[in-house]
Amino acid sequence: MRAHGLHLSVLCCRSTETPPVSQTLAVPARRDANKPKIIGPCSSTLNPRLGKPFKPQSLQAKGFETQTVNEAFAVLREAVWRVLELWYFDVQLLGGLVLHGERLAEMKTGEGKTIVALLPTFLAALEDKGGVFVVTPNDYLARRDAENVGQVLRFLGVSVGLVQSTMEVKDRQKAYKCDVVYLTNAELGFDYLRDNLAVYPHQVVQSKPFHFCLVDEADSILIDEARTPLIISESVPAVPRQFQAGKEVATALQKDLHYTVDEKNMNAVLTDLGEKVAQDLLGVDNLWEPEEAWILYVLNAVKAKELFQLGEEYIIRDGQVAIVDTFTGRVLEGRRWSDGMHQAIETKENIDVSVRSQVSAQITYQSLFRLFPRLCAMTGTALTESAEFEEIYGLRCTGIPTARPMVRRDYPDVVYKTEEAKVNAIVEEIILNNQRNGRPVLIGTANVKMSEAIVTRLREAGVEPQLLNARPESIARENETISQAGRLGMVTVSTNMAGRGTDIILGGNHSQMAALNLRSRLAEVLLDIQESSKVFNPSEEFYPTDIPGVCQGAALKCFELEIS
Structure with missing residues (x-):
């Protein structure tokens, strides 16, 4: 049995709490002493630990007894080694x-x-x-974690569920019944709202009461995205004439003269002169008349003009306005802006006005996560907002030291007067890098428009980058793009959708490449021509080395067995 001594008492932790950290964090110092007693040489001796003998007879107010925590951590550490061949560092x-x-x-x-x-x-x-939930910023990370590290929990007899934005009610109900559920913050919140609007028991998906929630990338979810509440709307009839009139008035009005714009709070307000001009253009005496409430149509048209830009807040897909999440860079499937905002943007883009949305239920992330009796979180940057985390969520921040000394160099920010100068500097830096050593480069952008502009400039300079943003053709190649982003000479331009928790492995992700290869081969054998054409088929240049004949033969035998 592998020995690995723990000496956590000597680790220096930066913490915002008053009590000494060593009082509560020195628990596992004797864990190796327990290991030979509870873990045998085969996996069958691990699973019984999840039975009644493993569960404590009495729980403390804040969780398990110390002895039970020791045993559970020892069992899990060994399971991670056997399933993933990874060994926990002391700091982990x-x-x-x-x-x-x-x-x-x-x-x-x-x-x-x-x-x-x-x-x-x-x-x-x-x-x-x-219910026990692990909350991630996007569907990709939720699926990756459920499939990858979820193997360890399944190995120990803990069922693992996965909730994705495209799932139907029955699939969600099945996932929420599992012991541990991986999902995004948006899916957790919207399912909670839908359950509270449900009329019949069979419509409810979250069958277990909230108990434990672990939030990954906490600064993004609990701080950045928490500024916008989760809203469920119902459809009501919309009158295209009113939205078109609002658009024409907004076009005639001038910024700072007829209205002011608050970009931070995504709001616009008409000035007294602006109201008078709008009334004259519409031929009404009062914009605030409750019968038609022209003020709402004019303000929505002004917001659509000033605050919502194509390629940034939304894209046009299949003749419809699709909302882009400004934090993750992904399309929010099935989501619409409420209170006529979505229709105002459709009118702006000359798209037929759809039905109007009216708010039925809403909740803030602050209120949602405070529903959990047990809440914890992790991120790479937290101590700078420690006061906010503790005030809003009651979460005390603790800095964990690195397993090895930090050797990465963080350079200061460089600020340019114009966007053109910034893009020129980016292109020059990449060309110089490729000439010098070809280190893989990842360029993060704030929106779809900027990512495509940088790609265009790089191609003009003779560099062929990979693009990852909210466009459907880009999302279809997401796994391929991420799996080869760490290869020599690779340049990847991405919006925030790959900026949180994505594991980019230097040299390329060999397991992901193997999965793509097998999937394309299986598609050729098992699917018809129309269906197989939808599956991405990598070119031979995608793989850094030739696939051995022995491996190809083994794969072929598997295919023949599957067909038979």
Whole structure:
């Protein structure tokens, strides 16, 4: 049995709480002493630990007894080694204890937060007091974690569910019945709202009461995205004539003269002169008359003109306005702006006006996450907002040291007067990098429009980059793009959709490349021509090396067996 001593008492933690961290974080110092007693040489000796003997007879007010935490961490650490062939660093176990103590753990990029999340999640699942959720910023990360590290929980007898934005009610109900559920913050919130609007029991998807929630990338979800509430709307008839009139008035009005714009709060207000001009153009005496309320149509048209830009807040897809999440860069499937805003944007883009949305239910992320009796979170940047986390969510921040000394160099920001100068500098830096050593480069952009502009400039300069943004053709190649982003000479331009928790492996992700290869081969054998054409088929240049004949033969035998 592999030995790996723990000496957590010597680690220096930066924490915002008053009590000494060593009092609560020195628990696992004796964990190796327990290991030979509870873990045998084969996997069958691990699973019985999840039975009644493993669950504590009595729970403390804040969780498990110390002995049970020791045993659970030891079992999970061995399971991670057997399933994923990864071994926890001492600081990762320390991070698990911080999360189990219902705190916010700040762990630097690349320190393995994904497997750290297994530790408190496993313990919470053993409590069996309600739903246990691991919340991620987007569907890709939720699916990746459920499929990858979820193997460890399944190995130990803990069922794992996955909720995605495209799932139907029955699939959601099945996922929420699992011991641990991986999903995004938006899906968690909207399913909660829909359940509260449900009329019949069979319409409810969240069958378990909220108990434990671990939020990944907490600064993004709990701070940045928390500015916008979650809203469910119902459809009411819309009158295209009123939206068209609002658009014509907004076109005639001038910024700062007839109206003011608050870009931070996404709001616009008419001045006294602006109201008078709008009334004259519409031929009405009062914009605020409740019968027609022209003020709403004019203000929505002004917001559509000034605050909502094509390629940034939304894109046109299949003749429809599709909302782009400004934080993740992904299209929000099935989402619409409420109170006539969506119709105002459709009118702006000369698209037939659809039905109007009216708010039926809403909740803020602050209120949603405070519903959990046990809440913890992790991120790479938290201590700067520690006061806000503690005030709003009651989460105390604890900084976890790195497993090895930090050698990465963080350069200061460079500010340019114009966007043109900034893009020129980016292109020059990439060309110089490719000439010098060909290190893989990832360029992060704030929106779809900027990502496509940089790609165009790079191609003009003779560099062929990979693009990842909210466009459908780009999303279809997401796995391929990410799997080869770390290869020599690769330049990848991406919106925020790949900026949170995405694991880009230097040299390329060999397992992802193998999965793409097998999927394309299976599609050729098992699907008809029309269906197989929808599956991405990588070119031979995509793979960094030739596939051995032995491997190709083994794959062919698998295909023949599947067909037979």
